[in-house]
Amino acid sequence: MFNKPFNEITIKDIENLLFTRKERENNYLEYKEKLGNSDRDKREFLKDVSGIANASGGFLVVGVKEHKQSGLPVNICGIEKTIGNQKIDEWINNVLIANLDERIQYNLKIFEFKNKDEKIVLLLYIPESPKKPHMITFQGKNNYYVRHNTSVNPATQSEVKEMFEYSKKIISTLEEFLRIRNLYDEHDKYFGINENSIKLHNEIHNIKTRELPFILYSFIPKYLDQNRINTTSQDFFEWLEMNKTGFEPASKSEIFYFNKYQKIIKLNGITFPNTLNNAEQLEKQSYLNYFEILNNGFLESGISSEIIYSRNIKENPPIEKTFVHLSRTIGYAWMLINFAKLFYEKNGYYDEVIFQLSVVNVKSFTLAGFVEKWAEPFGFSFGNPPFCSHDKFKIIEKFMVNEISQESIKDMIMDLASKFSHAFGESRIKCFDEAGNFNKHFSGWHRS
Numbered sequence: 001m002f003n004k005p006f007n008e009i010t011i012k013d014i015e016n017l018l019f020t021r022k023e024r025e026n027n028y029l030e031y032k033e034k035l036g037n038s039d040r041d042k043r044e045f046l047k048d049v050s051g052i053a054n055a056s057g058g059f060l061v062v063g064v065k066e067h068k069q070s071g072l073p074v075n076i077c078g079i080e081k082t083i084g085n086q087k088i089d090e091w092i093n094n095v096l097i098a099n100l101d102e103r104i105q106y107n108l109k110i111f112e113f114k115n116k117d118e119k120i121v122l123l124l125y126i127p128e129s130p131k132k133p134h135m136i137t138f139q140g141k142n143n144y145y146v147r148h149n150t151s152v153n154p155a156t157q158s159e160v161k162e163m164f165e166y167s168k169k170i171i172s173t174l175e176e177f178l179r180i181r182n183l184y185d186e187h188d189k190y191f192g193i194n195e196n197s198i199k200l201h202n203e204i205h206n207i208k209t210r211e212l213p214f215i216l217y218s219f220i221p222k223y224l225d226q227n228r229i230n231t232t233s234q235d236f237f238e239w240l241e242m243n244k245t246g247f248e249p250a251s252k253s254e255i256f257y258f259n260k261y262q263k264i265i266k267l268n269g270i271t272f273p274n275t276l277n278n279a280e281q282l283e284k285q286s287y288l289n290y291f292e293i294l295n296n297g298f299l300e301s302g303i304s305s306e307i308i309y310s311r312n313i314k315e316n317p318p319i320e321k322t323f324v325h326l327s328r329t330i331g332y333a334w335m336l337i338n339f340a341k342l343f344y345e346k347n348g349y350y351d352e353v354i355f356q357l358s359v360v361n362v363k364s365f366t367l368a369g370f371v372e373k374w375a376e377p378f379g380f381s382f383g384n385p386p387f388c389s390h391d392k393f394k395i396i397e398k399f400m401v402n403e404i405s406q407e408s409i410k411d412m413i414m415d416l417a418s419k420f421s422h423a424f425g426e427s428r429i430k431c432f433d434e435a436g437n438f439n440k441h442f443s444g445w446h447r448s
Contacts, residue, residue, distance in 0.1 A: 107402050200305075217302075223351050256301060323366050
């Protein structure tokens with residue numbers, strides 16, 4: 001409708017929609033003159049929002065008067081900033097949470113008009129819901145609605161059945177995708193193996209017939225769409241170039257190796273490998289790391305030698321131990337989550353994303369890479385440090401793109417670090433100090 005990410009829409013875009021393009025109401029656009037606190041007004045608002053979510057998604061513009069017959073916008077009338085004693089955004093959130101079965105995800109922008117007596121115009125984007133059908137439960141009356149063209153009508157029995165089947169298909173599609181990517185079952189012998197991860201390089205790979213140890217950082221939109229992104233467009237390349245750095249906790253480090261001349265283009269996406277040399281045949285090379293983006297919005301980065309390494313302990317005789325760098329593992333996840341939020345907002349996806357950390361072939365490995373207060377497990381004086389009793393494991397964190405904040409990202413990182421540490425037999429999160437400060441030495445890690 002606006003051909004840009006929701007968070008970039010401005011009041012000029014609204015005015016262009018109304019007065020230049022003169023866009024009439026349709027399957028994906030509804031104008032609403034006002035909101036009110038009466039039971040009738042609440043029910044109408046619930047019908048509009050649930051009807052759009054139960055159909056194909058769309059925009060609701062509140063504070064615009066439309067022509068009843070033609071559906072064309074007439075003028076901007078605006079609405080008040082509050083309803084009752086509540087701010088308008090709080091009122092909307094409370095009404096939707098209290099009166100819909102299955103919460104609806106939406107995005108909201110408020111535009112002020114100085115020449116409209118301080119009134120505002122609301123823009124709501126309601127995506128097609130992977131959890132439909134959404135039922136209105138207002139005043140104990142349960143009803144399903146769906147938008148047809150320019151009107152919202154009670155859903156028929158067959159439509160309700162189709163919506164349930166649609167939601168069921170979303171889940172099965174997601175599970176099937178994870179199985180194809182070997183990300184579903186950590187007990188499977190092929191867990192984590194894909195055409196990129198098998199090329200990751202680590203010098204300890206062939207020591208004592210060890211299998212290649214590696215970690216995958218995967219971001220999976222719950223609602224997969226094969227045509228979500230054009231991964232080979234010039235605009236997308238330019239966006240990647242501008243956003244390969246700038247993410248906490250190492251804002252000067254690149255989160256992936258971006259070289260527009262060194263890439264692997266496939267039917268379903270693109271891979272940026274960081275190869276050990278610049279030989280022409282990339283598919284035959286070993287990777288220090290890789291970053292993959294699929295057209296359906298799936299992101300994945302694989303890494304091995306930069307965070308998993310061996311070291312000879314000075315004992316008699318010397319003992320070789322293999323370590324996983326805790327701060328680099330968690331710090332890189334932190335950077336990627338910050339990038340993912342920006343990435344999905346740019347591509348108009350605001351729903352649930354599954355972040356999965358897949359850890360492969362690390363049994364008996366020991367954690368290292370701590371904050372200064374914690375002694376590193378190097379040398380005889382440390383004794384026998386805890387180690388990982390799992391060969392393979394995964395950690396899952398979920399977040400809503402339109403709700404995640406810097407505070408919630410840090411909470412997610414703390415939970416991730418805790419679970420990761422526990423997998424290696426460590427109860428304390430040694431990449432943070434008591435004040436919650438992350439290991440400052442991580443900022444020195446440059447992947448380019």
